Amino acid sequence: MNPLEILRRTPKDNCGECGFPTCLAFAAAVSKTGVDLGRCSRLDREGLSEADTAHSPAPDHDLELIRHLRGKVAGLDLAAIAEKLGAVFDGERLAFRFLGREVLLNAGGVTIDGAEPEDPRDQILLYNYVHSGGGEAPSLDWVGMESLPNSISKVRTLAVYCEDRLARLFTGRAPEAISSAAAEMDGREDTQEGASLALVLPVLPRLPQKVVYWEESAEDGFAAGVKVLFDRRVLDFLDLESLVFSAERMCDRFTDLLADD
Numbered sequence: 001m002n003p004l005e006i007l008r009r010t011p012k013d014n015c016g017e018c019g020f021p022t023c024l025a026f027a028a029a030v031s032k033t034g035v036d037l038g039r040c041s042r043l044d045r046e047g048l049s050e051a052d053t054a055h056s057p058a059p060d061h062d063l064e065l066i067r068h069l070r071g072k073v074a075g076l077d078l079a080a081i082a083e084k085l086g087a088v089f090d091g092e093r094l095a096f097r098f099l100g101r102e103v104l105l106n107a108g109g110v111t112i113d114g115a116e117p118e119d120p121r122d123q124i125l126l127y128n129y130v131h132s133g134g135g136e137a138p139s140l141d142w143v144g145m146e147s148l149p150n151s152i153s154k155v156r157t158l159a160v161y162c163e164d165r166l167a168r169l170f171t172g173r174a175p176e177a178i179s180s181a182a183a184e185m186d187g188r189e190d191t192q193e194g195a196s197l198a199l200v201l202p203v204l205p206r207l208p209q210k211v212v213y214w215e216e217s218a219e220d221g222f223a224a225g226v227k228v229l230f231d232r233r234v235l236d237f238l239d240l241e242s243l244v245f246s247a248e249r250m251c252d253r254f255t256d257l258l259a260d261d
Ligand code: SF4
Pocket: 010, 011, 012, 013, 014, 015, 016, 017, 018, 019, 020, 021, 022, 023, 024, 026, 027, 039, 040, 041, 042, 043
């Protein structure tokens, strides 16, 4: 679809819930890279055909990258690396958790809770994680994205695609509801001085992320904010690109789990 046609169907209020900072950016991403139209829940779908609203086919470069990563994973001894990934090897596939869901993976394919992932970027993330070969268990020595090497360009991306979205999502919700959604992703409450809520989520077994939330304070003039922290050893398991995507996926899961709250 033409990006202007998509833009015309959005409410054009740049709320950011789709993960893009503006409706125009969302429209361009749908048109050019096949981002799912369903990410804007307020899109005017009248007159759209099923083909328009169906999940768009994966861009060729994503499929090419998946093929490449499968080839690399085919050369790994999955039994030998399972423990270092926090996974179990069943003789055929690695089994591990991803945001509270069960992943089965080998060079032949991936399933999440028994189904092939709709978004190819999930496969890229999971294959990248396995291809890292694993490493030491996290030390839970938390750092922000800005403390990781060569991360300058990713700090803003993380804010737009994850932290700002989470701050809007959490605002006005009971902490118990947020904690309950985190528990469905195998997460738990943690502590952080001065924060309204802190949660630790094992996005992947060796890839915990800490979500720190400050409620807005009209009295002090502070807007609500979220900061996502990573274990200091996180780059042993994922490259920066995949790391930001994993945080975006965590935000997507919160969005789904809190949708009916
Ligand atoms: S979800 Fe995205 S496209 Fe929809 S109104 Fe908000 S910013 Fe615009």
